[in-house]
Amino acid sequence: MSVRRTRATALRVLRQLRHDPRTVALLLIVPCVLQILVHALFTDRPNVFQTLGVPLLGLFPFVAMFIVTSITMLRERVSGTLERLLTTPLGRGDLLVGYGIAFALVAAVQAALVSALSFGLLGLDAGHAVVAVVALAIANAVLGMSLGLFASAFARTEFQAVQFMPAFVLPQILLCGLIVPREEMAWWLRAISAVLPLTYAYDALARLASSAPLGARFWADVLVVLGVTLLALVLGAGTLRRRTP
Amino acid sequence: MSPAITVRGLRVARGGREVLHGIDLDVEPGSVTGLLGPSGSGKTTLLRSIVGAQIVADGSVSVLGLPAGAPALRARVGYQTQAPSVYADLTVLENLDYFARILDVERPAVAEAVRLVDMGGLEGQLAATLSGGELARLSLAAALVNQPEIVVLDEPTVGLDPVLRQSLWQTFHDLAGRGTTLVVSSHVMDEASRCDALALLRDGRVLATGTPASLLEQTGTDDLDAAFLALVDEAAGDGR
Numbered sequence: 001m002s003v004r005r006t007r008a009t010a011l012r013v014l015r016q017l018r019h020d021p022r023t024v025a026l027l028l029i030v031p032c033v034l035q036i037l038v039h040a041l042f043t044d045r046p047n048v049f050q051t052l053g054v055p056l057l058g059l060f061p062f063v064a065m066f067i068v069t070s071i072t073m074l075r076e077r078v079s080g081t082l083e084r085l086l087t088t089p090l091g092r093g094d095l096l097v098g099y100g101i102a103f104a105l106v107a108a109v110q111a112a113l114v115s116a117l118s119f120g121l122l123g124l125d126a127g128h129a130v131v132a133v134v135a136l137a138i139a140n141a142v143l144g145m146s147l148g149l150f151a152s153a154f155a156r157t158e159f160q161a162v163q164f165m166p167a168f169v170l171p172q173i174l175l176c177g178l179i180v181p182r183e184e185m186a187w188w189l190r191a192i193s194a195v196l197p198l199t200y201a202y203d204a205l206a207r208l209a210s211s212a213p214l215g216a217r218f219w220a221d222v223l224v225v226l227g228v229t230l231l232a233l234v235l236g237a238g239t240l241r242r243r244t245p
Numbered sequence: 246m247s248p249a250i251t252v253r254g255l256r257v258a259r260g261g262r263e264v265l266h267g268i269d270l271d272v273e274p275g276s277v278t279g280l281l282g283p284s285g286s287g288k289t290t291l292l293r294s295i296v297g298a299q300i301v302a303d304g305s306v307s308v309l310g311l312p313a314g315a316p317a318l319r320a321r322v323g324y325q326t327q328a329p330s331v332y333a334d335l336t337v338l339e340n341l342d343y344f345a346r347i348l349d350v351e352r353p354a355v356a357e358a359v360r361l362v363d364m365g366g367l368e369g370q371l372a373a374t375l376s377g378g379e380l381a382r383l384s385l386a387a388a389l390v391n392q393p394e395i396v397v398l399d400e401p402t403v404g405l406d407p408v409l410r411q412s413l414w415q416t417f418h419d420l421a422g423r424g425t426t427l428v429v430s431s432h433v434m435d436e437a438s439r440c441d442a443l444a445l446l447r448d449g450r451v452l453a454t455g456t457p458a459s460l461l462e463q464t465g466t467d468d469l470d471a472a473f474l475a476l477v478d479e480a481a482g483d484g485r
Contacts, residue, residue: 009343015335016332080326083330087296087322087324088347088348089316089320242298243299
């Protein structure tokens with residue numbers, strides 16, 4: 001790993017985004033609009049918004065970064081830039097961490113914006129520090145990025161990569177406990193949700209939203225999120241081959 | 246002088262069939278070696294083997310005395326893939342700046358690479374808006390930015406206008422004059438005469454190697470297209 005090459009890669013990814021203001025605008029505005037919609041949907045039942053608001057805020061970056069990364073990495077594979085990069089001294093770790101830093105920065109801006117909106121204008125309350133919510137949102141973004149990166153290895157076309165979003169992400173959102181509490185799920189659904197990383201991300205966010213003490217379970221959740229991120233990055237690095245058939 | 250690149254008994258299988266059937270090749274340092282042959286003859290596979298991007302079934306490829314693809318070679322070998330492999334959503338300068346940074350060279354190297362491929366004035370332009378020829382030159386500049394000792398170029402002059410092709414070949418010879426070893430593939434025979442040494446490839450085998458003049462002499466022909474045909478006939482005769 002080289003700090004210089006990692007930084008160069010992060011800078012390059014950010015420069016690519018800068019030339020694509022529409023994507024940046026979508027990344028920043030869409031979560032805000034969705035949050036406003038959820039708030040409006042439950043005007044008469046403000047406690048529902050209080051329950052959903054914090055987890056949604058933390059899950060937007062996960063979804064967005066999953067899509068953005070799987071498409072970007074697929075483009076690197078298809079365009080030949082990845083093959084070229086892998087003939088240079090650039091390490092696979094430099095490439096992955098460079099991507100991670102760039103997208104984490106974008107996620108930080110995204111989470112900060114949605115937080116300012118939700119806590120400032122929409123009257124959302126978090127039981128715990130807003131900073132912790134933003135930090136978790138960034139961690140979820142990096143989790144989404146690393147899973148997207150890994151998933152991109154299995155896509156041959158952008159069409160397939162886009163389909164990975166409903167395939168990889170929607171089941172996790174359905175089963176994470178956001179829609180139906182996990183305790184009320186059939187045993188086999190609960191068993192599936194126990195192996196999906198988003199379940200732990202959601203649980204941690206829900207604990208931040210409530211005013212109850214965080215407890216050991218919160219930190220276990222955070223560890224799972226970080227651990228799965230690392231695992232997906234290692235698996236993703238395994239899919240970047242310097243020599244190919 | 247010992248060869249800059251030595252290929253011995255190289256066999257490569259792709260998609261379940263063998264595409265290179267035991268290639269032997271020596272590339273002299275400080276020369277422009279042309280890899281000539283029709284589409285599908287195995288040129289790209291051979292080049293990929295030299296840069297260490299290809300999984301090989303058998304044989305050896307050594308570059309500057311090291312096995313191809315060795316970590317120590319990664320900053321010493323420049324590679325331009327057949328399709329322009331640069332970032333369409335970055336400007337010319339941003340593309341070269343990135344490749345310069347990961348190859349550990351400083352800013353002046355970028356200006357030198359821009360000059361080398363004659364792209365002055367286009368630095369601020371987005372790669373997506375470049376013409377095909379400009380894109381090919383940008384991709385070439387990215388391979389040259391750190392002035393590597395070995396430069397491997399896969400069909401670098403395809404689709405370029407004759408004036409530009411002429412100037413690129415001049416650039417290749419200037420680089421060779423400074424000690425750089427270039428391996429350039431092409432399927433256009435008229436480019437063969439511009440090379441110091443040639444390897445003619447067909448169906449994954451080396452038909453012949455030598456200087457353009459020696460190949461003409463050997464086949465008793467007066468242009469390289471005819472020489473290639475004569476060599477194909479000769480190989481077919483041997484096979485009988």
